[in-house]
Amino acid sequence: SQQGEEDPQALSIQEGENATMNCSYKTSINNLQWYRQNSGRGLVHLILIRSNEREKHSGRLRVTLDTSKKSSSLLITASRAADTASYFCATELYSGYSTLTFGKGTMLLVSP
């Protein structure tokens, strides 16, 4: 079952602008992860935030997590054309085993 729902489905911006993508989920989690997928390729792990964390940074990426609202946001600052890709959030819950449940993704287009 797909738990995460990203918003917006598509986002088009100019180089240098910031891009914000949101993710909502339904059940308890141990952590939430963001992945990037270039067209026709595999996914690349970007950043992970644990359920007891509220904010995390990695380079131009900033992730927030609000467990009371079951939502997360990914901010990409100073976007570049190379950031053009689809971005997925995925939730992980440990219960003797662990799998990731993915949302449908946000397609980001950064124009030069």
Added chain:
Amino acid sequence: DGGITQSPKYLFRKEGQNVTLSCEQNLNHDAMYWYRQDPGQGLRLIYYSQIVNDFQKGDIAEGYSVSREKKESFPLTVTSAQKNPTAFYLCASSIEGGQGYGYTFGSGTRLTVV
């Protein structure tokens, strides 16, 4: 370099045929996963394996089968029972159960029924 290798990149299947997608990793990861991705959709879990000789069904296992005879390999067979197999298939691996380390993905196999 360590990573996951999926082959072939493109695969064409006639209706009624079984086909097997290969997934090999040299990351020494315990857990391996198969996901299916349809256009404009997220990833849906087909099967996963936490250790050798053990695997569990995911959300959409019907029409698929797997084996895990070696730690490095987790092949997926798409059987004739899978009614709509045309999709992009992604294999992933992680340190035991992921548990906060993230997954490493292969570059995918695009399967088309002809």
